[in-house]
Amino acid sequence: MAEVFKGCNLQALFCHRKNIALLACFIALSNLGVQAQTAWPTRAVTIVVPFTPGGGTDVGTRVVAQRLSQLWGQPVLVENRAGAGGNVGLEAVSRAKPDGYTLLTGNVGTQSINPTLYKKLNYNPDTSFTPISLIAELPFAMVVTPSLPVKTPQDLVALSKAQPNLLSYASSGAGGSPHLSMETFKIATGAKIQHVPYKGGSAAITDLMSGNVQVLMVSILETSAYVKAGKLKGLAVTSKSRSPAMPDVPTMVESGITGAESGSWIGFLAPQGTPKEIVDKIAAGVKEVVAMPEVSQQLIGQGAVPMSSTPAQFAELIANDRKRYARIIIENQLTAD
Numbered sequence: 001m002a003e004v005f006k007g008c009n010l011q012a013l014f015c016h017r018k019n020i021a022l023l024a025c026f027i028a029l030s031n032l033g034v035q036a037q038t039a040w041p042t043r044a045v046t047i048v049v050p051f052t053p054g055g056g057t058d059v060g061t062r063v064v065a066q067r068l069s070q071l072w073g074q075p076v077l078v079e080n081r082a083g084a085g086g087n088v089g090l091e092a093v094s095r096a097k098p099d100g101y102t103l104l105t106g107n108v109g110t111q112s113i114n115p116t117l118y119k120k121l122n123y124n125p126d127t128s129f130t131p132i133s134l135i136a137e138l139p140f141a142m143v144v145t146p147s148l149p150v151k152t153p154q155d156l157v158a159l160s161k162a163q164p165n166l167l168s169y170a171s172s173g174a175g176g177s178p179h180l181s182m183e184t185f186k187i188a189t190g191a192k193i194q195h196v197p198y199k200g201g202s203a204a205i206t207d208l209m210s211g212n213v214q215v216l217m218v219s220i221l222e223t224s225a226y227v228k229a230g231k232l233k234g235l236a237v238t239s240k241s242r243s244p245a246m247p248d249v250p251t252m253v254e255s256g257i258t259g260a261e262s263g264s265w266i267g268f269l270a271p272q273g274t275p276k277e278i279v280d281k282i283a284a285g286v287k288e289v290v291a292m293p294e295v296s297q298q299l300i301g302q303g304a305v306p307m308s309s310t311p312a313q314f315a316e317l318i319a320n321d322r323k324r325y326a327r328i329i330i331e332n333q334l335t336a337d
């Protein structure tokens with residue numbers, strides 16, 4: 001044995017073996033890390049919808065969540081945490097562990113309007129969330145109670161000017177995208193209609209059908225079934241082209257109204273600090289699910305426009321819409337009060 005090691009530095013040999021062992025250990029730990037990342041999710045994922053059940057944000061989330069559950073092989077639960085224009089739910093998610101098991105469905109109201117509309121938030125809108133992907137765009141429709149004697153947006157404007165502030169319009173809450181969309185319409189047309197905020201879209205629609213309020217600007221996804229059933233009357237849609245869910249309802253531009261384009265979108269976000277590998281996996285899952293023909297047809301049939309995005313693209317959309325609505329809020333001195 002002594003002959004074997006003759007002329008060798010035993011200390012160097014032992015150090016070499018030690019380095020090899022350390023390298024093997026490092027490789028093994030790295031592989032475990034990769035396996036842990038790719039294994040997500042290993043348990044139920046909760047998506048917080050910061051509004052009451054039945055609204056466009058809630059309905060769109062549930063359509064996608066069901067398919068994500070099948071794709072990932074784990075339950076994907078939808079939890080409604082409404083209040084303060086969505087801020088209650090956002091605060092809860094901002095405090096959640098950033099491990100991918102608690103997500104948020106945000107919309108144009110929560111992510112792009114509230115940061116300007118509310119003077120104080122219990123989370124930082126710039127740093128609390130990581131955008132993941134869009135789910136869909138939600139064009140809006142102007143709908144009225146069937147007994148209102150108008151057939152077009154122009155008729156509504158004329159009636160409101162003939163009887164200033166006698167008509168009232170509902171919204172899902174002060175400062176939300178339905179509220180600002182209707183205010184945008186009023187700015188564009190000079191209509192004289194009072195605002196009546198509700199605690200959620202479902203309550204607003206119920207009172208509209210009862211005739212307690214006369215007008216509502218809200219996502220097509222939430223209203224198309226009621227229009228088809230004759231429980232509401234559609235005057236116009238705010239998108240550039242007609243919606244397959246309401247093919248007989250013209251656009252605002254077709255109705256002679258310009259400058260009143262509006263709408264919303266919904267998308268997933270995660271608490272800041274969620275690992276990039278998990279964020280990318282969720283984004284890839286959303287892209288796959290939204291592209292499924294049955295999911296796409298379901299969303300389109302309800303009035304949504306299926307659409308996924310990269311995290312960077314979603315972040316850019318949020319930032320651009322924040323600038324747009326900040327100008328409207330500030331110039332018209334709108335508040336959430």
